Amino acid sequence: MTFLLLLAALIGLLYLGMPMFAALFLLPLGVLIALEGGVPALGEMVIGKLDGYLLVAIPLFMLMAHIMVRGRVVEDLYAAAFALMRKVRGGVGIATVAACTIFAAISGSSVATALTIGKIAIPQMLRYGMSRRGAFGVVAGGGTLGILIPPSAPMVLYAYVTETSVAALFLAGLIPGLLMAAMFAGYCFITEGKAVVPADEKVPEAAHHALARAGWSLSLPIFVLGGIYMGVFTATEAAGTGTLYALLIAGLIYRTLTWRDVVQGVEEATRTSAMLLMIIAGAAIYGFMLTKLQVPQELTKLVADLGLGRTGFLIAMMVLLFVLGLVLESFSIILLTMPAILPLLDTLGIDKVWYGILLTLSLEMALISPPVALNLVVIKAITGAPLSEVNRSIYPYMLMLAFGTAMLIAFPEIALWLPRQAGYGG
Numbered sequence: 001m002t003f004l005l006l007l008a009a010l011i012g013l014l015y016l017g018m019p020m021f022a023a024l025f026l027l028p029l030g031v032l033i034a035l036e037g038g039v040p041a042l043g044e045m046v047i048g049k050l051d052g053y054l055l056v057a058i059p060l061f062m063l064m065a066h067i068m069v070r071g072r073v074v075e076d077l078y079a080a081a082f083a084l085m086r087k088v089r090g091g092v093g094i095a096t097v098a099a100c101t102i103f104a105a106i107s108g109s110s111v112a113t114a115l116t117i118g119k120i121a122i123p124q125m126l127r128y129g130m131s132r133r134g135a136f137g138v139v140a141g142g143g144t145l146g147i148l149i150p151p152s153a154p155m156v157l158y159a160y161v162t163e164t165s166v167a168a169l170f171l172a173g174l175i176p177g178l179l180m181a182a183m184f185a186g187y188c189f190i191t192e193g194k195a196v197v198p199a200d201e202k203v204p205e206a207a208h209h210a211l212a213r214a215g216w217s218l219s220l221p222i223f224v225l226g227g228i229y230m231g232v233f234t235a236t237e238a239a240g241t242g243t244l245y246a247l248l249i250a251g252l253i254y255r256t257l258t259w260r261d262v263v264q265g266v267e268e269a270t271r272t273s274a275m276l277l278m279i280i281a282g283a284a285i286y287g288f289m290l291t292k293l294q295v296p297q298e299l300t301k302l303v304a305d306l307g308l309g310r311t312g313f314l315i316a317m318m319v320l321l322f323v324l325g326l327v328l329e330s331f332s333i334i335l336l337t338m339p340a341i342l343p344l345l346d347t348l349g350i351d352k353v354w355y356g357i358l359l360t361l362s363l364e365m366a367l368i369s370p371p372v373a374l375n376l377v378v379i380k381a382i383t384g385a386p387l388s389e390v391n392r393s394i395y396p397y398m399l400m401l402a403f404g405t406a407m408l409i410a411f412p413e414i415a416l417w418l419p420r421q422a423g424y425g426g
Contacts, residue, residue, distance in 0.1 A: 003295045003340050006031075010336070011328075020332050021275070024282025028289035036292065039285065049284035050277055053236055054160045058153050059273035060239030064220075064246045065107035066265035069116050071250025071257045073217045077102050078120045080214035092128045093138045093188030096121040100142030101181045104149040105221035106246075110367050114143025114375040118382045133393040134192050136385065140375045141184050141397030144364035147330065149177035150225055151242075154330045154363060155356065156235065157276075161338045164352045166235040167228050168424035172353050172415040173360065176408060180364075183400045191396075216249050229422060276331055287339030296343040303344060310348045314355075314409050317341065318362050325366020329374070333363060353424070354408075357415040361405045368394045368401075 006027070013023040032039050039045075068074065081098040085091040096117060103113050118139040125135040147154050150170030159166040224242040227233050233241060250257040290296065303313055317337075324333050345352055367375045376390045383390075408414050 002293055002298055003290070006290075006293075006295075007324075007336065014328075020328075021278035021282045024279060024286050024335075028282075028285045031289055032285075032292065039288070042285070045284050045288060046281045049280060052160055054156065054166065055277070055280075057156050057166075057236040057239040058276065059269040060236070060243050061108045061151050061153055061156070062269040062272055063265050064239065064243040065109055065112055066268055067243065067246040067250050067257060067262070068106050068217065068220070069112065070261035070265060071246075071254050073106075073250060073254060073256075074099070074103055074116045075120060076214050077217055078117060078124075082124065088189070090130075090188040090190070090192035092121075092125045092130055093134060093192045094185045096125060096135075096138050097142045097181055097185045097188065100139070100145050101149060101178070102218065102221075104145040104147075104177070105151070105225075106217065107146055108151045108153050110143045110146035110364065111374050111378055113146035114139055115378045115382070117142065118379055122379075122383060130192050132385065132389065134188070135393075136379050136383070136390050137393035137397055138184065138188055140368050140379055140390070140394050141400070142181070143375045143378075144367050144397075144401070145177055145181060147367075148173050148180065148357075148360050148364060150174065151221070151235075151239070152360070154334060154360060157331055158334050158338070158356045158359065159235075161334060162342060162352050162356070164356060165419075165424055167422075168353045168419040169356050170225060170228065170235075171419045171422055171424065172357050175418055176357055176361065176404065176415055179407075179414070180401065180404050183404065184397065187396060187400065216253055220245055220249065279331060279335060283335035283339070286336070290339050295340050299340060300344055300347055303348070310350055311409060313344065313348055314350070314358065318358065318405055318409075321359060321362035322365055322369065325363060326369055328366075330363040330366070333366070334359070351412065351416060353419060354412045354415050358405060358408055361401060361408065365398055365401045365405075368398060 010023055010027055013027060014020065018026075029039060078095065078099040081095040081102070082092065085095040085098065088094055099117050099121065100113050103117055104110075107113055107116070122135050122139060125138070126132065146152070150173050152170070152173065155169045155173065156166055158164065159169055220242065223245055224238045227241065228235060228238045247257070247262070306312075308316060321333060321337070324336070328336070344350075345355055367373065370376065370387075370391050373391070373394075376387065376394060379385070379390050380387050
């Protein structure tokens with residue numbers, strides 16, 4: 001099959017150490033020169049793909065997250081969640097899930113969520129009797145919520161590639177994200193009953209202050225998402241105004257942000273965005289190659305010949321996405337797969353918003369699946385624990401994510417009900 005052969009060739013180049021953007025440029029260029037003698041209007045194709053207003057939202061959301069992290073706002077988030085959940089069975093784990101859920105709505109990044117919450121939460125969980133595997137697992141699993149609960153950088157990229165409404169995708173991720181958070185919290189409640197705070201231990205004074213100040217950080221996602229849904233501003237404008245609001249919170253209210261922090265945030269967001277834009281440029285040529293080789297038509301014929309139907313196709317794609325996630329990161333997976341399968345979604349009557357959430361759940365599973373497993377690498381770096389021990393902690397959360405994906409395939413309204421109530425879709 002042409003698509004799988006091209007995908008295998010691309011992954012082979014990556015294993016040889018070639019950067020993703022270079023592999024995306026060189027492989028299709030080589031194929032097109034061999035078959036077509038060249039690539040017509042290459043410059044126009046690349047510039048046309050990069051000339052997207054929506055893409056500006058990605059570095060701005062990254063900068064917003066960096067400001068909130070550098071401003072140490074997340075410490076108050078965890079302290080507030082811990083103060084509220086400390087007396088509940090498995091409450092230290094549940095507080096970590098709650099903090100991950102809230103921070104996910106601020107950062108839009110799974111790795112940033114796992115890193116930031118993990119530094120604060122893991123010592124606390126171990127202190128109050130939670131098992132090492134339980135503490136590592138809940139941070140790695142809770143961290144995956146960063147790209148499912150809006151705002152989400154991968155969702156913005158998916159919306160750009162598929163010409164789907166960002167607002168609809170953000171709304172669609174809310175219920176599945178909260179459902180996964182509830183499953184993670186329930187698992188902590190069932191398995192970590194020994195992890196409790198002594199009855200005579202009082203809430204620290206600092207936690208009272210954290211509870212009082214947590215409202216400011218909670219107001220950020222409400223401000224950003226509320227502005228989008230009420231039509232006050234677009235997703236890109238929301239990213240910009242959200243960044244200014246984050247500067248206000250961290251700089252003027254918390255007074256924990258320095259100019260150096262801001263400069264470092266801009267540098268990091270610029271570096272990541274430049275890398276992403278180069279990958280998008282390569283993906284434009286890659287998609288052109290797939291079209292020239294009639295890969296979408298070949299896939300459509302294959303699905304028809306196999307009689308997979310909508311459910312069979314979705315299951316096959318979830319397996320493929322999981323396998324790709326073992327070696328590639330989320331942005332690359334979106335850009336590699338969507339040019340080939342986008343026509344199939346229309347042919348099979350698959351809602352693009354629904355598929356976007358399914359894809360995001362698969363990307364979440366990839367973030368905690370060895371050998372790449374960025375969330376697990378982060379936890380190893382925080383704790384110094386052997387990677388084998390960290391890997392074993394994640395299997396229950398992988399099963400819960402797989403169960404959540406199966407539920408979403410069986411019941412699309414879990415994702416689509418909220419967008420439809422807001423007037424998006426049929």
